[in-house]
Amino acid sequence: MLNQAACLGFSFCVRFPVQENLLSILQLADFCLYFFLATLEHLSEAMDNLTDIQARRIHARYILGKKLIEIAAEEGVSVSVVQQTVKSGLKRMRNYFEKKKWRE
Numbered sequence: 001m002l003n004q005a006a007c008l009g010f011s012f013c014v015r016f017p018v019q020e021n022l023l024s025i026l027q028l029a030d031f032c033l034y035f036f037l038a039t040l041e042h043l044s045e046a047m048d049n050l051t052d053i054q055a056r057r058i059h060a061r062y063i064l065g066k067k068l069i070e071i072a073a074e075e076g077v078s079v080s081v082v083q084q085t086v087k088s089g090l091k092r093m094r095n096y097f098e099k100k101k102w103r104e
Contacts, residue, residue: 054089
């Protein structure tokens with residue numbers, strides 16, 4: 001009998017014989033959790049490599065979901081200053097990932 005697997009938050013669902021492939025699904029879930037945690041550790045390490053201002057603005061923009069204009073208003077600076085800081089911070093993170101060979 002075939003049952004549909006849970007999506008586990010991924011963009012795909014698989015139809016599988018439950019008893020035959022349960023171990024494979026659990027191994028996939030374990031691998032995905034490991035990959036997710038490793039990625040979070042890499043992001044955290046790369047964020048530690050930023051200036052305080054870059055880290056604060058990137059956190060506000062991408063973690064808190066604030067718009068550039070909101071960040072600028074809260075900090076009393078222009079939108080272009082926030083935009084440039086975020087851009088340079090992302091570039092610095094990208095370079096850090098390349099240096100560590102986490103990004104090809």
